[in-house]
Amino acid sequence: MARIDIQHPHSKTPAQARKAIESVAKKLSERFDMDYGWDGDTLNFSRSGVEGKIALLANNLQVTATLGFLLSAMKGPIEAEIRRVLSEKFD
Structure with a gap:
C-alpha cells in the first residue's frame, strides 16, 4: 500500500476554502463513485482502493x-493530479 501526504498553502478564508474543497469532492464523487463527508474541518473520503482526508487548516491544506x-502502482500520477488541482483551486 502506498501513502500520499501533501501540504499545500492557501490564503482563502475558511468558508472559501471549504467551498473549494467541497467542489472538488463533488466532482470526484461523480467521476469515481467516491463517498465523502465532513468531520469538523476535515473532509474524509473513500472508495474501493482509496481512503483519505483533506484537513482544512488556517493557511494550509x-x-x-x-x-x-492496485492503485499503489499509480501513486505518482495520482499525486501529480492532486497537486495540479490544489494549485488550480488554491493558488
Whole structure:
C-alpha cells in the first residue's frame, strides 16, 4: 500500500476554502463513485482502493491518502493530479 501526504498553502478564508474543497469532492464523487463527508474541518473520503482526508487548516491544506494494492502502482500520477488541482483551486 502506498501513502500520499501533501501540504499545500492557501490564503482563502475558511468558508472559501471549504467551498473549494467541497467542489472538488463533488466532482470526484461523480467521476469515481467516491463517498465523502465532513468531520469538523476535515473532509474524509473513500472508495474501493482509496481512503483519505483533506484537513482544512488556517493557511494550509493537508491531504493524506492510503492507496490499496492496485492503485499503489499509480501513486505518482495520482499525486501529480492532486497537486495540479490544489494549485488550480488554491493558488
